[in-house]
Amino acid sequence: MSAAATSLLAIRGLRAAYGKIEALKGVDLDIKPGEIVALIGANGAGKSTLMMSIFGRPRARAGHILFDGRDITALPAHEVARLRIAQSPEGRRIFPRMTVAENLQMGADATPGSDAERAASLARVLKLFPRLDERMTQRGGTLSGGEQQMLAIGRALMSRPRLLLLDEPSLGLAPLITKQIFAAIRTLNREDRLTVLIVEQNANHALRLAHRGYVMVNGLITMSGPGLELLQRPEIRAAYLEGGRHG
Amino acid sequence: MAAPASYPASAEPTAGFAFILKKAVISALVALVLFFLMIGIRTEAGSSGQLIYWTRFGELASIVGAVFVGSIVIELLRRWIGPVGGVELPASVRGGFAVLGRLLAPALLIFALLVPVIFYNQRYLLDLAILVMTYVMLGWGLNIVVGLAGLLDLGYVAFYAVGAYSYALLAQSGLPFPHFIDTYPYVALDFLQLGQWAFWVLLPVSGLLAALWGVILGFPVLRLRGDYLAIVTLAFGEIIRLVILNWQDLTGGPNGISGIPRPTVFGIPLTPGENGFAAMIGVPFSPTHRLVFLFYLILALALITNWVTIRLRRLPIGRAWEAMREDEVACRALGINITTTKLSAFAIGAMFGGFAGAFFATRQGFISPESFSFQESALVLAIVVLGGMGSQLGVALAAIAMIGGFELFRGLDQFRMLVFGGVMVLLMIWRPRGLIGHRAPTVFLQKRTEISASLVKEGHG
Numbered sequence: 001m002s003a004a005a006t007s008l009l010a011i012r013g014l015r016a017a018y019g020k021i022e023a024l025k026g027v028d029l030d031i032k033p034g035e036i037v038a039l040i041g042a043n044g045a046g047k048s049t050l051m052m053s054i055f056g057r058p059r060a061r062a063g064h065i066l067f068d069g070r071d072i073t074a075l076p077a078h079e080v081a082r083l084r085i086a087q088s089p090e091g092r093r094i095f096p097r098m099t100v101a102e103n104l105q106m107g108a109d110a111t112p113g114s115d116a117e118r119a120a121s122l123a124r125v126l127k128l129f130p131r132l133d134e135r136m137t138q139r140g141g142t143l144s145g146g147e148q149q150m151l152a153i154g155r156a157l158m159s160r161p162r163l164l165l166l167d168e169p170s171l172g173l174a175p176l177i178t179k180q181i182f183a184a185i186r187t188l189n190r191e192d193r194l195t196v197l198i199v200e201q202n203a204n205h206a207l208r209l210a211h212r213g214y215v216m217v218n219g220l221i222t223m224s225g226p227g228l229e230l231l232q233r234p235e236i237r238a239a240y241l242e243g244g245r246h247g
Numbered sequence: 248m249a250a251p252a253s254y255p256a257s258a259e260p261t262a263g264f265a266f267i268l269k270k271a272v273i274s275a276l277v278a279l280v281l282f283f284l285m286i287g288i289r290t291e292a293g294s295s296g297q298l299i300y301w302t303r304f305g306e307l308a309s310i311v312g313a314v315f316v317g318s319i320v321i322e323l324l325r326r327w328i329g330p331v332g333g334v335e336l337p338a339s340v341r342g343g344f345a346v347l348g349r350l351l352a353p354a355l356l357i358f359a360l361l362v363p364v365i366f367y368n369q370r371y372l373l374d375l376a377i378l379v380m381t382y383v384m385l386g387w388g389l390n391i392v393v394g395l396a397g398l399l400d401l402g403y404v405a406f407y408a409v410g411a412y413s414y415a416l417l418a419q420s421g422l423p424f425p426h427f428i429d430t431y432p433y434v435a436l437d438f439l440q441l442g443q444w445a446f447w448v449l450l451p452v453s454g455l456l457a458a459l460w461g462v463i464l465g466f467p468v469l470r471l472r473g474d475y476l477a478i479v480t481l482a483f484g485e486i487i488r489l490v491i492l493n494w495q496d497l498t499g500g501p502n503g504i505s506g507i508p509r510p511t512v513f514g515i516p517l518t519p520g521e522n523g524f525a526a527m528i529g530v531p532f533s534p535t536h537r538l539v540f541l542f543y544l545i546l547a548l549a550l551i552t553n554w555v556t557i558r559l560r561r562l563p564i565g566r567a568w569e570a571m572r573e574d575e576v577a578c579r580a581l582g583i584n585i586t587t588t589k590l591s592a593f594a595i596g597a598m599f600g601g602f603a604g605a606f607f608a609t610r611q612g613f614i615s616p617e618s619f620s621f622q623e624s625a626l627v628l629a630i631v632v633l634g635g636m637g638s639q640l641g642v643a644l645a646a647i648a649m650i651g652g653f654e655l656f657r658g659l660d661q662f663r664m665l666v667f668g669g670v671m672v673l674l675m676i677w678r679p680r681g682l683i684g685h686r687a688p689t690v691f692l693q694k695r696t697e698i699s700a701s702l703v704k705e706g707h708g
Contacts, residue, residue, distance in 0.1 A: 081580055081581055082582045086580075089580055095569070099690065102566060102569075106566060106578075110581055155581070
């Protein structure tokens with residue numbers, strides 16, 4: 001468990017299932033402070049399940065999730081979030097009838113913090129995504145897909161997270177927008193030392209961005225290593241790049 | 248049904264005509280099946296209890312024919328009018344509407360304050376105004392649960408009933424459990440000693456009891472959403488009504504409770520005697536005083552409901568309600584505790600229902616389970632939906648339209664419901680999001696720009 005001691009997030013032997021279908025079959029994963037870690041894999045490999053099980057849905061059947069040395073395996077979702085693990089969920093899940101300003105405010109509401117800290121987070125988010133600044137009074141549902149993704153990430157950042165989980169941030173977005181969003185993640189990591197776990201089907205982008213990557217197949221981690229190194233491996237190129245470009 | 252793709256733009260009239268005819272035939276067939284037993288055959292119990300029946304195929308044929316012709320007429324009208332919603336109003340007209348919209352709420356409030364002055368001599372209208380205000384308050388209370396938190400509650404009348412019965416029982420006989428008082432004398436507050444203050448002390452008590460029942464309902468339905476939640480809340484409303492109906496010892500069952508204490512002007516009774524309110528302020532006694540007082544009382548209660556709702560919407564709890572309505576999963580991921588958020592919505596909504604119930608009891612002086620049927624829940628829900636879920640002004644307008652409209656069409660006798668249903672269908676076609684579908688934002692941006700500007704200047708981030 002020496003690795004777990006230095007990790008911000010350590011997952012050990014995690015198993016989770018939907019009814020009888022086992023989605024995670026004993027997963028180990030480490031994220032060190034200040035790292036960007038990419039989790040790649042095909043549809044249905046269990047990537048999103050892993051991310052969601054950090055928030056307790058589905059609940060782990062075996063294994064442990066340690067955050068900063070503390071076992072959070074059995075915590076309810078809202079308490080996990082209050083430890084400053086923020087999530088930009090799959091499909092973005094912004095609040096469509098609420099304004100952009102309200103969406104961002106929601107990100108800060110449940111976690112403790114002073115007004116000054118909130119104002120600072122808001123300023124940070126708006127500097128990172130100037131598009132949101134122009135749309136503050138607009139309803140979330142009227143934004144474009146890319147803007148909604150920015151809003152989802154911005155909302156997650158409002159709680160000043162120690163760990164940011166991003167589930168498929170490039171899903172359904174134009175390549176140019178994807179680039180902008182990945183650039184913003186890199187900026188956050190460099191300037192704010194934000195630790196990021198990014199789940200992606202777009203292996204090329206994700207592995208270029210990440211310090212380290214994990215490859216998931218059928219509920220198991222099959223490979224791991226530095227992002228660029230993984231990107232060079234022929235089996236990865238074959239499975240997720242040449243053949244998987246359509247994703 | 249025929250392919251919808253061909254419908255709006257169907258170019259050739261012949262194909263269009265075939266389509267119209269086909270649709271009319273299908274509608275007529277559906278009507279035939281539906282009405283065959285309902286109208287085609289009439290049954291009745293004979294003199295010695297045997298079943299007698301006769302057929303009414305003539306009426307059946309005329310109804311099916313009416314559906315056939317009606318379907319054609321509607322379809323032709325649709326084509327003639329063209330696609331709905333393409334009309335763009337000129338800017339000046341829209342600006343005028345916006346000004347009207349801003350002035351509407353203050354104008355309504357001033358009108359409400361003046362109602363007892365204007366209609367002082369029209370007892371019927373005063374009574375109606377009190378009734379309308381009661382439904383405005385119920386609508387605003389339910390709006391917290393349905394409009395803001397998005398929890399479809401079909402049993403809201405249960406809390407109205409809990410409030411009414413709490414007030415009636417406690418005001419009449421103190422705590423309803425003599426045994427309980429004997430065992431725990433230190434908790435026994437003898438409400439009979441309250442005298443003229445009974446209403447004012449018991450009003451908050453009734454609200455709190457209703458809120459308690461809101462939480463009790465909330466717990467089992469925490470995991471339910473949408474249709475499932477609606478069914479359970481519907482059942483809850485019925486359970487409360489049936490318990491009241493059958494617990495004869497406590498509630499008097501179907502006979503109800505009469506002689507419920509009337510409200511006082513903060514301790515001063517509205518009676519003709521020496522100590523009455525009229526003698527106190529030196530005017531001749533009139534029974535209208537009580538009506539005027541009741542009107543201002545319910546107006547004040549309703550405005551409190553409105554004010555609390557508006558305040559709560561701007562606090563994290565109110566924002567959490569609305570966010571929960573939009574997306575529960577996202578809320579959890581943002582650290583919102585869904586359990587407390589849901590329970591608080593149920594409790595606060597129920598509390599206002601309880602206040603309204605206590606008011607209803609003191610106004611009527613008599614309550615029975617008949618006043619708390621499912622129809623009331625449906626009516627209040629219709630007010631909220633018709634008003635535009637979440638819009639305070641819309642709910643008030645809908646309550647006025649619904650309850651006022653009900654009285655307006657009284658002359659139509661048995662056709663009243665028919666007219667009413669028709670108007671509702673038309674309204675929902677015309678304004679599917681309710682009278683006022685616009686949602687007012689709750690986070691404002693005055694401070695934000697300067698803060699961000701100053702931080703940017705300092706080179707933060």
